[in-house]
Amino acid sequence: MKQRKETSMSFRASARFKLALALAAQHENRSQSNLLETLIFEFCRQKGIEVPADAVVRQE
Structure with a gap:
């Protein structure tokens, strides 16, 4: 089942990172965004980091 993507994120990165991300995604x-999500979830899986399916971002 697909999860709704309703949380916006913003971060600063180097021009080199931005180009690498664009090239890798292509x-x-x-x-x-799909490539980053895929890579992060795979990293967590490999490192044994449990990410709850019903995770909620806490507003701080």
Whole structure:
């Protein structure tokens, strides 16, 4: 089941990172946000970091 993507994120990155992300996403035929999400979830899986399916972002 697809999860709704309703949380906006913003961060600063180097021009090199931005280009690398664009090239990698294009190579994988994915959007940049989809590629980042895929990579982060795979990283967590490999490191044994449990991410609850019903996670909620806490407003601080």
